[in-house]
Amino acid sequence: MLSKIIKEKDIKNLGKKGIPHAVEKQQLIERANWRTFKPVIDYDKCIKCGMCWLHCPDAAYDFNKEGFPVCNSKVCKGCLLCVEVCPVKCISVEQERGKLHKK
Amino acid sequence: MIDILDGNACAAWGARRAKVQCVPVFPITPTTEIIETIAAWKADGKFPGEFVVLESEHSAASACLGASMTGARTFSATSSQGLLLMHEMLPIISGCRTPMVLTTVSRCLSAPIGLWPDHNDTLAMRDAGWIMLICETNQEVLDSVIMAYRISENPKILLPVIVNMDGFVHSYTRTEVDVPEQKLVDKFLSHPELEVRLDVKKPMTLGIPAMGLDYMRYRQQLHKAMLDSFDVVDNVQKAWAKVTGRKYEFLDEYKTKDAKAVIVMIGANSTIARSAVDKMRKKGKKVGLLRIRLFRPFPEKQLRKALEKIDNIAVIDQNICPGMGGILYPEVKMALSGCKNVVCNYIQGLGGNFVSEDDYVDILNDVLKAKADDRKWQM
Numbered sequence: 001m002l003s004k005i006i007k008e009k010d011i012k013n014l015g016k017k018g019i020p021h022a023v024e025k026q027q028l029i030e031r032a033n034w035r036t037f038k039p040v041i042d043y044d045k046c047i048k049c050g051m052c053w054l055h056c057p058d059a060a061y062d063f064n065k066e067g068f069p070v071c072n073s074k075v076c077k078g079c080l081l082c083v084e085v086c087p088v089k090c091i092s093v094e095q096e097r098g099k100l101h102k103k
Numbered sequence: 104m105i106d107i108l109d110g111n112a113c114a115a116w117g118a119r120r121a122k123v124q125c126v127p128v129f130p131i132t133p134t135t136e137i138i139e140t141i142a143a144w145k146a147d148g149k150f151p152g153e154f155v156v157l158e159s160e161h162s163a164a165s166a167c168l169g170a171s172m173t174g175a176r177t178f179s180a181t182s183s184q185g186l187l188l189m190h191e192m193l194p195i196i197s198g199c200r201t202p203m204v205l206t207t208v209s210r211c212l213s214a215p216i217g218l219w220p221d222h223n224d225t226l227a228m229r230d231a232g233w234i235m236l237i238c239e240t241n242q243e244v245l246d247s248v249i250m251a252y253r254i255s256e257n258p259k260i261l262l263p264v265i266v267n268m269d270g271f272v273h274s275y276t277r278t279e280v281d282v283p284e285q286k287l288v289d290k291f292l293s294h295p296e297l298e299v300r301l302d303v304k305k306p307m308t309l310g311i312p313a314m315g316l317d318y319m320r321y322r323q324q325l326h327k328a329m330l331d332s333f334d335v336v337d338n339v340q341k342a343w344a345k346v347t348g349r350k351y352e353f354l355d356e357y358k359t360k361d362a363k364a365v366i367v368m369i370g371a372n373s374t375i376a377r378s379a380v381d382k383m384r385k386k387g388k389k390v391g392l393l394r395i396r397l398f399r400p401f402p403e404k405q406l407r408k409a410l411e412k413i414d415n416i417a418v419i420d421q422n423i424c425p426g427m428g429g430i431l432y433p434e435v436k437m438a439l440s441g442c443k444n445v446v447c448n449y450i451q452g453l454g455g456n457f458v459s460e461d462d463y464v465d466i467l468n469d470v471l472k473a474k475a476d477d478r479k480w481q482m
Binding site: 020 | 198199200259261298299305307308309310311313320321323324325326327328330331
């Protein structure tokens, strides 16, 4: 990587941008390749309570038009917290297959 | 209002006059009285802010971060090991650019256990990204707490401030103090709303993860804000002098203009050193004293300008960095790099060991004779 050397006095004040904050929804980071297991939702049992959405540490869950939670498979790193918090146990665990070959 | 107050009461009065909204604390000797004073006011209904006692200093500092993130004016106080337990949170508070004021009452570090003052605890926080004001008198503590809010809440700076006083020497010693009227402080201190703050109605993340060069940019901005704060601190000190007549500077120079030897030091003992300087002056020896009040950001240029033409300099450290020497010494040496002065280091008063006027006379006599840099202990 090419880098350049700047003088201390030439550092610009970025104002508000200098404060480490994010106003938009937290930037989604793709960590699908961390995953060994993935959550699979049984929509017949789901009661749309939103617990999985609330607890997901990576904000991988979103809601579809009918109000059902949908897991973004690119973002989900497979921590399976959603499986633990689901009150009706409608999320099952499935092993990822053929991941090595996909690369 | 003129009153006879000790340093702890001064810090508490500073917080009260600044109309602090949240005080998360955990008591420790010799800070406890600050907390007791505010608690008593709270019980009597004289203190409108929130007063929270947490289960440890780490939690207190975390609560400070949370409170100041929402834009509440936050105050806390601690000492010694308590400050070290807070240390984990301090770079987070400055990194999130949340303004607040922390009064540290210097006390030596364990082990062996000691209750008395030296500066090892506060100076250990010098890299945490906090502005640091180190006081000499009780009056200065009170004034600094009020000024610190105006410095830290400046939209260009947004950095937390440490106001340091010495345990016992300040904290439990009563002196005559002028407590400014509430109206005067209200006029001096506006409470600007933070542009970036936590609000339930406008959700956001503060203290986001930053990878690679982004991390470096945020650190660079922190450094930039620190460097910019020189002007802000200067302006605030001038504004305070206008309203109260009490003038403060980055460097407190005492009879340095024609001096041949000068003591450079921080903290409460400078009062004793001052009278030693007077004693020497009466005997016709040209000596002076320079007390560093603003320790972070370090006023390197001003220090160089003040000391450049002085032949012999004694840097007095009431702290010890084992394996290196005094903490202040290398900073002064760095400011004077390329100059031909003789700069000697004296370690004294660790663990609150009493230092008398004559001890400073000895140091001044010793440094007047010195021909090369040296590191010494006074015991």
